[in-house]
Amino acid sequence: xxxxxxxxxxxxxxxxxxxxxxxxxxxxxxxxxxxxxxxxxxxxxxxxxxxxxxxxxxxxxxxxxxxxxxxxxxxxxxxxxxxxxxxxxxxxxxxxxxxxxxxxxxxxxxxxxxxxxxxxxxxxxxxxxxxxxxxxxxxxxxxxxxxxxxxxxxxxxxxxxxxxxxxxxxxxxxxxxxxxxxxxxxxxxxxxxxxxxxxxxxxxxxxxxxxxxxxxxxxxxxxxxxxxxxxxxxxxxxxxxxxxxxxxxxxxxxxxxxxxxxxxxxxxxxxxxxxxxxxxxxxxxxxxxxxxxxxxxxxxxxxxxxxxxxxxxxxxxxxxxxxxxxxxxxxxxxxxxxxxxxxxxxxxxxxxxxxxxxxxxxxxxxxxxxxxxxxxxxxxxxxxxxxxxxxxxxxxxxxxxxxxxxxxxxxxxxxxxxxxxxxxxxxxxxxxxxxxxxxxxxxxxxxx
Numbered sequence: 001x002x003x004x005x006x007x008x009x010x011x012x013x014x015x016x017x018x019x020x021x022x023x024x025x026x027x028x029x030x031x032x033x034x035x036x037x038x039x040x041x042x043x044x045x046x047x048x049x050x051x052x053x054x055x056x057x058x059x060x061x062x063x064x065x066x067x068x069x070x071x072x073x074x075x076x077x078x079x080x081x082x083x084x085x086x087x088x089x090x091x092x093x094x095x096x097x098x099x100x101x102x103x104x105x106x107x108x109x110x111x112x113x114x115x116x117x118x119x120x121x122x123x124x125x126x127x128x129x130x131x132x133x134x135x136x137x138x139x140x141x142x143x144x145x146x147x148x149x150x151x152x153x154x155x156x157x158x159x160x161x162x163x164x165x166x167x168x169x170x171x172x173x174x175x176x177x178x179x180x181x182x183x184x185x186x187x188x189x190x191x192x193x194x195x196x197x198x199x200x201x202x203x204x205x206x207x208x209x210x211x212x213x214x215x216x217x218x219x220x221x222x223x224x225x226x227x228x229x230x231x232x233x234x235x236x237x238x239x240x241x242x243x244x245x246x247x248x249x250x251x252x253x254x255x256x257x258x259x260x261x262x263x264x265x266x267x268x269x270x271x272x273x274x275x276x277x278x279x280x281x282x283x284x285x286x287x288x289x290x291x292x293x294x295x296x297x298x299x300x301x302x303x304x305x306x307x308x309x310x311x312x313x314x315x316x317x318x319x320x321x322x323x324x325x326x327x328x329x330x331x332x333x334x335x336x337x338x339x340x341x342x343x344x345x346x347x348x349x350x351x352x353x354x355x356x357x358x359x360x361x362x363x364x365x366x367x368x369x370x371x372x373x374x375x376x377x378x379x380x381x382x383x384x385x386x387x388x389x390x391x392x393x394x395x396x397x398x399x400x401x402x403x404x405x406x407x408x409x410x411x412x413x414x415x416x417x418x419x420x421x422x423x424x425x426x427x428x429x430x431x432x433x434x435x436x437x438x439x440x441x442x443x444x445x446x447x448x
């Protein structure tokens with residue numbers, strides 16, 4: 001028994017060592033939005049906070065499409081590295097870079113024409129929409145540098161180098177906080193910019209992160225054996241297709257989940273700006289723990305993908321099992337935090353008394369769905385490692401759009417349970433997703 005525990009402990013330690021930096025790096029994306037929300041909530045008032053909620057809801061749907069496409073590189077790199085195909089790794093990097101630049105341009109157009117239209121035609125408060133528009137435009141400009149940053153980040157992480165992206169993200173977020181406060185409050189003689197200020201701070205932050213991450217990968221000796229084959233002229237259609245075959249389903253998985261929460265935010269907006277601000281307050285706190293769980297899922301993808309490339313199927317099961325155990329323990333811990341400190345945590349975001357009351361109630365519900373949320377994202381990560389993305393995409397669609405959202409509307413709007421009812425529906429969707437993805441992984445392991 002002791003020998004079995006000792007041998008399994010290696011998988012837990014290895015997953016934690018890889019996941020730690022990824023967790024912080026993944027958390028960086030959410031912290032950008034969190035910083036915006038906190039600064040606006042404290043310095044610009046409830047209408048501006050509702051505007052930030054609205055922009056994040058529609059913008060994140062577009063953004064996660066890009067992140068999903070970029071993420072398609074990671075499992076492919078992990079598998080090719082497991083086979084020691086260094087030339088293929090370099091080819092994947094160059095083709096991913098071109099794909100992500102093209103995707104960024106298309107996504108910007110989608111934000112400019114699609115998201116702005118959605119805000120104006122979903123029954124939102126006109127004052128909130130007016131406040132949100134400039135922020136949405138500036139934030140959408142940051143898609144291109146973010147996608148280029150993601151290209152080099154996913155390449156490095158696919159090879160197991162995760163600390164560098166973590167360090168860049170940490171310093172980038174520190175810069176974002178400083179710039180956002182200066183621009184929003186109008187310090188050092190600058191005219192107060194309000195919501196527009198946090199957008200400009202985010203754009204500057206993401207541009208600098210892109211430059212530093214690209215410089216690191218292209219200059220580091222860690223990647224010399226791969227980059228000797230790298231060339232921007234080396235465009236291969238089959239490589240682009242391979243990335244898209246994983247990236248698009250992953251993007252749709254993100255879209256189905258984030259999109260469900262975006263629709264929930266729009267439902268909350270129809271209830272009132274106070275409910276919408278409370279939703280944004282609670283979801284901001286929940287998103288931080290989700291991104292941490294997503295870091296564990298990314299580690300599962302890398303470890304499972306590398307093992308799959310080596311055709312070591314026992315390691316696939318052991319790494320997946322370790323990831324499941326770690327994320328459940330992790331999310332249980334934060335579930336307790338949310339439930340015990342539900343009346344105090346919302347103060348991190350806002351000081352509005354009405355918003356605080358509603359948000360504290362939502363954090364109780366969040367404590368429950370944290371566990372399901374963590375389990376489903378690790379299920380997705382493990383399945384991506386073995387290249388299984390199409391059926392999991394269908395599972396996410398069924399869970400969120402055929403189960404979660406209909407129940408959110410039924411409980412929250414039809415039965416007049418309000419914002420609490422909307423969140424009960426989301427919890428049910430996450431439960432369905434976590435169970436179905438786990439069963440899917442058990443099935444895949446039997447047939448590989």
